[in-house]
Amino acid sequence: AQSVAQPEDQVNVAEGNPLTVKCTYSVSGNPYLFWYVQYPNRGLQFLLKYITGDNLVKGSYGFEAEFNKSQTSFHLKKPSALVSDSALYFCAVTFPENTGFQKLVFGTGTRLLVSP
Amino acid sequence: NAGVMQNPRHLVRRRGQEARLRCSPMKGHSHVYWYRQLPEEGLKFMVYLQKENIIDESGMPKERFSAEFPKEGPSILRIQQVVRGDSAAYFCASSPADGSSGNTIYFGEGSWLTVV
Numbered sequence: 499a500q501s502v503a504q505p506e507d508q509v510n511v512a513e514g515n516p517l518t519v520k521c522t523y524s525v526s527g528n529p530y531l532f533w534y535v536q537y538p539n540r541g542l543q544f545l546l547k548y549i550t551g552d553n554l555v556k557g558s559y560g561f562e563a564e565f566n567k568s569q570t571s572f573h574l575k576k577p578s579a580l581v582s583d584s585a586l587y588f589c590a591v592t593f594p595e596n597t598g599f600q601k602l603v604f605g606t607g608t609r610l611l612v613s614p
Numbered sequence: 615n616a617g618v619m620q621n622p623r624h625l626v627r628r629r630g631q632e633a634r635l636r637c638s639p640m641k642g643h644s645h646v647y648w649y650r651q652l653p654e655e656g657l658k659f660m661v662y663l664q665k666e667n668i669i670d671e672s673g674m675p676k677e678r679f680s681a682e683f684p685k686e687g688p689s690i691l692r693i694q695q696v697v698r699g700d701s702a703a704y705f706c707a708s709s710p711a712d713g714s715s716g717n718t719i720y721f722g723e724g725s726w727l728t729v730v
Binding site: 540542544588606 | 618620645647649655656657658659662670705709717718719720721722723724726
């Protein structure tokens with residue numbers, strides 16, 4: 499079965515330090531991978547996606563993610579965290595080859611807390 | 615370009631009542647998805663619709679839940695005879711095509727249903 503794992507419920511980092519939010523997936527086929535961010539009582543905002551091509555993907559607000567096929571990972575990174583980055587982050591995957599359409603499978607989310 | 619519009623943002627219903635949640639996709643988008651987020655959980659796929667067609671409803675509960683996307687007007691997610699377990703955030707999303715080329719899915723702000 500297709501699944502996404504976000505092994506950390508919460509990540510704490512000090513402002514100005516680099517941050518990493520981890521995501522791994524189980525796969526059969528070639529996945530499309532996404533990161534979304536959710537602020538309290540708000541919808542999901544798209545950050546970035548990997549479809550094909552360069553394994554390092556750059557997205558909104560200075561975030562980037564690296565697709566690693568051998569490790570089936572798609573970790574989200576930012577060189578220097580801001581307090582305003584504090585939110586809930588979701589990794590998602592879809593397998594259009596299998597489903598024929600974009601049914602996103604989400605991880606359980608990782609709460610990022612950036613301290614001043 | 616307005617985003618995905620959902621209303622109401624918050625809805626309170628007594629057990630046994632009906633809840634209707636509305637979603638207008640982004641302009642130019644003809645594909646609509648509904649996801650449900652239970653407290654402290656990730657999003658779960660419910661249904662995927664195109665105009666006048668339900669394409670995949672594999673995530674919909676077998677009873678009490680229905681969805682439509684008419685030729686004119688918004689998509690509607692309808693929950694009949696609500697129970698407390700239906701309390702959740704319901705997110706609508708849209709995309710311009712079926713995702714086979716990795717189109718981004720954009721989410722609305724969500725509708726928070728509380729059943730009392």
